[in-house]
Amino acid sequence: MKIINKDKLLEDRVHGDSMFPFRIYMVDYLDGQVIFNMHWHPELEFIYVEKGAINLQIGTKKYRLLEGTGCFIPSEQLHGAYPFKNTPFKLHAIVFNIDFLRSFGFDLIQNNYLQVIQNFSLAHSLLITGNTLEEKNMLKTIVNIIEAYSSKEPSYELKVKGYLYLLFADILKKQAWIHNEEVTQKDLTKTDLLKKVLQYIDQNYKQKLTVMELASQIQMSEGHFSRFFKSLVRMTPMEYINTTRINKACMLLQKTDRKLLDIGMDVGFQNQSYFIRLFKKQKGCTPREYRFKHGDDI
Template sequence: MDKNRLMEDRNHGDPMFPLRTYTENKLDSNGVIFGLHWHYEMEFTLLQKGPAIFQIGSSSVILEPGEAVLIPSGQLHAAYPYEQNNFQITAIVFHLNFLRSFAYDQIESHYVDRLEQLETSQPLIIKPKTDWEQSILYSLSRIIHYEQNRPPAYELAIKGLLFEVMAEWLGNYPIPDKAVHNVKTDQIKKVLLYIEDHFQEKIRIKDLACVVQMSEGHFNRFFKSIVRMTPIEYINTIRINHAAKLLRETDRKILTIALDAGFDNQSYFIRTFKRFKSCTPSRYRKVKEPVEEPIGFSNR
């Protein structure tokens, strides 16, 4: 997977069993739990220790331990530490094909198709307040246990539990016929994808503002309010991770790598690299440190 891309383009699980869990309890190199990203799969994220801040689209919410959030397919999301609290989260990422049958049936037409079309600007939080929410949280914990320990027939147990989760959720939290579409999410996706496609070139704030037809001042405020970095910080994050990958995997000269990553000045590249990775590019290459990615889980 090229983790420099905002969209995760790897498979979660495999085509025969498209589900996987990921546990995270450490911050990445940018001081976040995981940075803004999206994928085609749906995701339940369970907060086991916290609290922590979750961002879904342009909205944020503080989750408490024992709560979970549902992240629809294609929705931008991120997680951040809350003050100095320790945290642990586990995400259950799965493709909706996991719930489909060989033949198109009522389950697919009444429920799976609607889940696939779900768009919402508000975090869908599951709290241990009602019996049905407690049932969902218990089932999510069981899914995590089965996937991480993989006892005999764990696949059957997980699929059965996931159907139970969806039955409880859809039975008590029906999806409206016309879910809210978030314009801000579409705008920030356009900008981030533009950066991914052009980070090796010179990018001006003016260019990014034009992508979403904003003034430069308004765009800077808009970008930082959602991504929690300035545009330049985000661009440099993408460039430094690209450079770090080349340092680990090639013997190219540092100047060549700097130019390939979009830096036109080697001294500025070295200073920026040291600020992000706490060492010079030469030192990084010698110790062969693993890349700490700012987007998505570090072990995805």
């Protein structure tokens, strides 16, 4: 089973391929204590909960998605998913580039609609609960997209693209309605600050990092920063750094045959026993066992 690549904070890969930049990921298990950590990407995304319930965070806002509901996440928006209590879950993440919907030339569709969708902000994130007829239609269309993509029947690509046009037609028809007035400038500022810190961690995780150093990136006191960070990421700064390091180690274990000691050092752990102990705590197995399980990925 393929899952969303959680080790990339700012995802820069192609979802699908260059000829069909569209992909659906199914996730039904936890990665440590999260479904997927806070991250962002230039692609648009719909999430649909087929089974159970999850906690979802988009920017600073926290939501609960129940079985049979979904959400729309605009481009470049920070988002993460977390378990709801011990509820089993199964979700589908529909990820695609806006270019997937464009025509070869600049036309009315691109000018009047796709430009609007591309410029959607955090305030345009949308929970789709099915409480109205419009939302019921949206959910039905999302399920149709998942079924068409899963079937891989001849011409399924046409169905997927057609359903996406229908879905956005319903969303744009209610554009004023979906604008989330609860999102304030303060929320947007918090999101921008958090992005800056997360990007700094992603670029410097190999080095020794301190809370004071992270706080200085956004001109906060150490205490204020720690409270700010945990309130949004649901981890302390050091817990997040170590999670990032472990996820980077997983990639090296899958894709290289480097020694475990070298991998631990490469991702910022100076103590091998601590690296192995923390890895086992987060992944449920040792680095050696992880490599054995994922040996086909090398």
